[in-house]
Amino acid sequence: MSVKSPLFDYLPQIFAGVADFQALFGALRSGESTSPGSVDTADADIKQAGYNQFPLSEQIDYTGAIRWANALRVYSPGKTREELLFSVRSLLEERRPYNLSELKRMLNKLVGPEGESYSLTVDVPGRRITVKLALAGASAYNDTVKLLQRIIPAQLILNVQIMYNRYSAYVGMTHGEMHGKTHQKLRSGNLYEQ
Secondary structure, three states, rough: OOOOOOOOOOHHHHHOOOHHHHHHHHHHHOOOOOOHHHHHHHHHHHHHHHHHHOOOOOOOHHHHHHHHHOOOOOOOOOHHHHHHHHHHHHHHHHOOOHHHHHHHHHHHHOOOOOOOEEEEEEEOOOEEEEEEEEEHHHHHHHHHHHHHHHOOOOOEHHHHEEEOOOHHHHHHOOHHHOOOHHHHHEEEEOOOOO
16 A cells, blocks of 8 residues: 655655555545645644543643543533533542641632632531522532542531522612612622622
């Protein structure tokens, strides 16, 4: 089989007769243009394959996310890249040793900064941990609950809630300040968001 490809010229002569390499470069040839940029395309594909090996990388693509989700047995069809990565990262995060600052770091990475996306309260004498998730983080609620259930010690009581605004938060506000906001926004949104 004769392969005419500019990339094939870069292959050492000893590998040129191997059928696997001929098939690989034949497949690359079918997708490449005649411009010298085809080497750059192959280089970009190789770099992307490297990024896909690390699930904490921000450059991982959908194929890499599916690969990691399958490997950790959390894949479910129809999930987006971000949802798959969230599931994968939550599983990988739980395997590390942790303390309170590590728990906060995990939650910051998964749902967002403390105060905006969640609040964490630890009652040491009552042996209770309470996590309140903002409604924006409610889509990740199930994965966050699973993560917390796996890493919180068994002797602690875990309480996970969705954070809603309460009447006491609006006591100092005038009707003019609340005029442009709907009931849904007042109940579940960020009070100080414009």
